[in-house]
Amino acid sequence: MDTLRAILPLLWVSSRKWTLLATLFMVMEACLGLAVLYLLKQLVDVVTQLLGDATSPDSFTPVLWYVALTGVTTLAFIVIRALSNLAKEIQSLLVADHIDQEIHARAVVADLAFYESPRYFDTLERAREAGNHRPVQVVSNLMMLARNGIMLTAIAALILSLNWLLVPVLAIAIVPALLVRLHFTRHLYDWQHRRTQMERRAGYLDWLMTSNYHAKELRLYQLGEHLRGCYGRLRSQIRHERLQITQRRTRIEVIVGGIATTAFFSALAYLAWQTAQGRNSVGDLVLFLLIFQRAQSMGQDLVHQLSNLYEDHLYMGLLLKFLAIRPVIADPAEPAPIPDPIREGIRFHDVGFHYPGCTTPALRHIDLSIAPGQIVALVGTNGSGKTSLIKLLCRLYDPTTGKITLDGVDIRDYGLEDYRRLFSVIFQDYSHYAESAGENIRFGDIESPRDTPAVKSAAIKADADSFIQGLSAGYDTPLTRMFDDGQEISIGQWQKIALARAFMQQSRVIILDEPTSALDPGAEFQLFENFRERIDHRAALIISHRLSTVRMADHIYVMEQGVICESGTHDELIERGGIYCRLFNQQAHHYREVDA
Numbered sequence: 001m002d003t004l005r006a007i008l009p010l011l012w013v014s015s016r017k018w019t020l021l022a023t024l025f026m027v028m029e030a031c032l033g034l035a036v037l038y039l040l041k042q043l044v045d046v047v048t049q050l051l052g053d054a055t056s057p058d059s060f061t062p063v064l065w066y067v068a069l070t071g072v073t074t075l076a077f078i079v080i081r082a083l084s085n086l087a088k089e090i091q092s093l094l095v096a097d098h099i100d101q102e103i104h105a106r107a108v109v110a111d112l113a114f115y116e117s118p119r120y121f122d123t124l125e126r127a128r129e130a131g132n133h134r135p136v137q138v139v140s141n142l143m144m145l146a147r148n149g150i151m152l153t154a155i156a157a158l159i160l161s162l163n164w165l166l167v168p169v170l171a172i173a174i175v176p177a178l179l180v181r182l183h184f185t186r187h188l189y190d191w192q193h194r195r196t197q198m199e200r201r202a203g204y205l206d207w208l209m210t211s212n213y214h215a216k217e218l219r220l221y222q223l224g225e226h227l228r229g230c231y232g233r234l235r236s237q238i239r240h241e242r243l244q245i246t247q248r249r250t251r252i253e254v255i256v257g258g259i260a261t262t263a264f265f266s267a268l269a270y271l272a273w274q275t276a277q278g279r280n281s282v283g284d285l286v287l288f289l290l291i292f293q294r295a296q297s298m299g300q301d302l303v304h305q306l307s308n309l310y311e312d313h314l315y316m317g318l319l320l321k322f323l324a325i326r327p328v329i330a331d332p333a334e335p336a337p338i339p340d341p342i343r344e345g346i347r348f349h350d351v352g353f354h355y356p357g358c359t360t361p362a363l364r365h366i367d368l369s370i371a372p373g374q375i376v377a378l379v380g381t382n383g384s385g386k387t388s389l390i391k392l393l394c395r396l397y398d399p400t401t402g403k404i405t406l407d408g409v410d411i412r413d414y415g416l417e418d419y420r421r422l423f424s425v426i427f428q429d430y431s432h433y434a435e436s437a438g439e440n441i442r443f444g445d446i447e448s449p450r451d452t453p454a455v456k457s458a459a460i461k462a463d464a465d466s467f468i469q470g471l472s473a474g475y476d477t478p479l480t481r482m483f484d485d486g487q488e489i490s491i492g493q494w495q496k497i498a499l500a501r502a503f504m505q506q507s508r509v510i511i512l513d514e515p516t517s518a519l520d521p522g523a524e525f526q527l528f529e530n531f532r533e534r535i536d537h538r539a540a541l542i543i544s545h546r547l548s549t550v551r552m553a554d555h556i557y558v559m560e561q562g563v564i565c566e567s568g569t570h571d572e573l574i575e576r577g578g579i580y581c582r583l584f585n586q587q588a589h590h591y592r593e594v595d596a
C-alpha cells in the first residue's frame, strides 16, 4: 500500500489522461470478459435443454441469438483489450520519461558524497535497474490482478454451482504455485541484492576491455588475457549461483504442477463418473472442462501477476528510496544575500574535515584567507589535502569542524547556487564534454547565448583560440570521435579548453587545481606572465606543484598531511628556509643543472 501511495501521484502527474483511459478500458475489459463467460454458460444451458427437446427450427433460434451475442461481445472484448493495451503503452512511455526526469533531477543535485560511497551508489544503480517502467507495471498488474480476481471468483462460483468439491481442487491447482513463485521472487531479489557489487565489478571489467580509454595500456601491458580471465570467473560464479536458484525453482514447480494436474484429472474422473451415474448432465461436464481450464490459466496469470507485483514492490522500494534522497548540502531556510562587492573575502576558521565513512581527517585546523583580487597559492605533497580544501570552499562538502565565512557570514547561510556561482573551477580531473569546442567553453557559463563572443575571448585568454581556429570546423568542431566529423585533440589542448571554460564565467574567484600540468613550458609561461590581467584582477586560488608558477602569488600556503605548515609570500618563505624553500631549491637546482 505504501508503494501504491507513492506511485499514484507519479502516474497522476505524468499521464493523467492516459491513466484514466487505461483504467476505464481495464474495467470494460473485465466486464466484457465476464459477460463472454456468462453468455457461454447461457449458451451451454440452452444447448443442453435442446438435447432433451425435439428439434424444431424455432427452438434453435435462441442458440443462434446466444452465439451471435457471444460473438459480438467477444469482438467488443478484443477491441477494448487492444485499446487498453494502447492506453497502457502510452501511459507507460509518459511515466517512464517522467521517472527518468525525476532520477536525473535528483542525480544532478545529490551530494558529491553520494557518488563517492559504494553504499549510496548501489542505491542509484539498483534504482536504475528497477527501471522506469515499474510504476506503470505495478498499476497495470494491480488492475489485471483485480480483473482476474473478479473473473476467478465468478468462475469459482460457477464451479461451486456444479459441485462444491471441485472448489478445493481449484485451490490446489493455484495456491501452491502462488506460494512457490512468491518465495523464489524474494529469494532471487535477495540474491541480486548481494550480487550488486559483483555485477558492478564485472561491468567495470567489461568497460576496461572495450573502452577506448584503456586500449593503449591494455595492449602494451598485455592485460587483455588477465582481464578476460577475471571477467570469465566472475560471470561463471554469477551464472552458477543464478542457475542453482532456477534449477531449484524448476524442480519445485514441476512437483507443484504435478499435484495440480493430478487434482484436475481426479476431479475430471469424479465428474465423469457422476455424469455416467446420471447425477450430472453432459453439459455440466463440458462446462467444467471449459471453465476449469480457463480458471487454471487465469490462476496462473494471477500467480504471475502477484509475483510480478511483489518483485515490482521490492524494486520500487529502491526507486522510491532514491527519489526520496535529499542533498544534505542545501539552501538554508532564509538565504543571506551574496555581498556585492565582496569586501573582506573568504576565511577558513580552524576548519577540520574527514570524508564520510573515513576516520582519518583529510584536513585539520585550517586557517586561510583569500581577499578580493588576491592570488593565493596552495602547495604541498600528494595527498596533503589541497583538493579537499577546494571542495570545501566550493561547498561540495561542508566542514566537519570549524567554519568558512564570506565577508564574515558562514557560507552555509548563503543560497547554494548563488554561492557556487562565485567560483570558476578547474579540477585536476576536469571534464571532457563530447560537444563542440565552443560548447565545451560555453559550459563555463551555460546561461550565455550559443553565439556569444565571450567564448572566443575566453579562448584567447586561455591561449586556445589559435588551435581551435585550426580545427576542421573551428569552434563548431565536435571534440570527440563518438560522432561523425568529430576530432580528438591533445591532452594539453584539452587543458586549454578547460582553462577557457573557467575564464568564461564572470565569477569572483578563479580556482585552478594543477592548471598547467599538461601545458608546455612556453604555454605555461605565457599564461602566468600577465595572469592578473587575464583574470581581470579577480581573486584566484591556484594549486601547483611547479613552484615557478607559484612564486607570483600574493600569498602561499604550504600543506602537509592535512595541515597548513607554512604560509607567507615567496620571499618570506624562502627567507624562512623551511619546506617551501627546500622544495623550491630542489626544483630550481634541476633547472640550473640543465642550464649548466
Ligand SMILES: Nc1ncnc2c1ncn2[C@@H]1O[C@H](COP(=O)(O)OP(=O)(O)OP(=O)(O)O)[C@@H](O)[C@H]1O
Pocket (backbone or CB within 6 Å): 116, 355, 358, 362, 380, 381, 382, 383, 384, 385, 386, 387, 388, 389, 428
Ligand atoms: N573522495 C574521497 N574519499 C575519501 N578520502 C579521500 C577522497 N579524496 C581524497 N581523499 C583522501 O584525502 C586526503 C587528501 O586528498 P586530496 O585529494 O585533498 O590531496 P591533494 O593534496 O589534492 O593531493 P594531490 O597533490 O595528489 O592532488 C588523501 O589522504 C586522500 O586519500
